[in-house]
Amino acid sequence: MEHEVPTVEWAGDGLRLLDQTVLPGRVEHVVVRDVAALVDAIRRLVVRGAPALGVAGAFGVAVAMRQAAREGWDRAALDEAITRVREARPTAVNLAAGVDRVRPLVDEGAGAVLAAAQALLDEDVRGNRAIGAAGADWILGRLGDRPLRVLTHCNAGALATAGWGTALGVVRALHGRGRVEMVYVDETRPLLQGSRLTAWELARAGIPCAVQADGAAPSTILRGLADVAVIGADRIAANGDTANKIGSLGVALACADAGIPLVVAAPWSTVDLALPDGRGVPIEERPAAEILAWNGVPTAPEGVAAHNPAFDVTPARLVTALVTETGPLEVSAGETPLTAEGAAKGAARGAARPTG
């Protein structure tokens, strides 16, 4: 049975978020009604994942407007608060894009902003279903119509989006066709989005999976235990260079060496056409404590330093296929650069009513 729990939704007077910091042990929600609480929720990964951040950013404009009305802010204070939401995390382009999409509607009132944010949420779910189907089509066409062993990194599932997921959307589509033998789930240190979140989603969906240490991924791939790796993205440059959770580059290098496909599943809203290549991707550096302890228990000697980049950039030459809502692009084979025309088609596909 499919048991999706809404990740982000408007709840009358605030933004209701599934608190992903307490999964899988507890399923709890928080409702944020002010900008400081929303920024904190984004920075602590209560809500996380590029598309989900885009939706949270869009609704965040309405949160700021409601707070401005309650507290009597002037326009400058409102604009500053909206910018704080927009800049809460730097790497996923979707957060800023979500804010920018609805910000021009501020003068039309909170109702217009909420309607636009809800439209973005609905488009994301439709787009993810399209990504899932297109990704499954490409993978089965490439590898043969048989049950497959998939490797994933981090969480690019329903929890990272408004629903269904991107990379896990592909896995869900394959599973729906009876074409998943096993999913190797990288635990994804330091915040364990794989073991805590991806394994939770797959178990609830009845999809067979095994959690592994991140360090096991290259040998799993080079020992021939996986047929394909499918990952999400946080920002894709115009040439196809892809920023994703730290450790994705290692998976990509192993896939290239082993000759298995690396599939990036992402909506066009994750493509940053203003960025010619991956050198300009802002890489979020996160707190040392995430590396040096778990649940407050030290895992390293006191006083040592930590290096905690939250993302890395996989060069386009290692991306076998980028699957968006408009279909696959065989990036490493040169089907780039990504174009504004493609982005427009993607937006139209997400906005299109489902045909059945």
Ligand SMILES: CSC[C@H]1O[C@H](OP(=O)(O)O)[C@H](O)[C@@H]1O
């Ligand atoms: C579908 S985008 C998911 C993407 O976001 C994750 O980062 P974080 O958990 O820090 O928000 C990770 O990079 C996933 O691949």
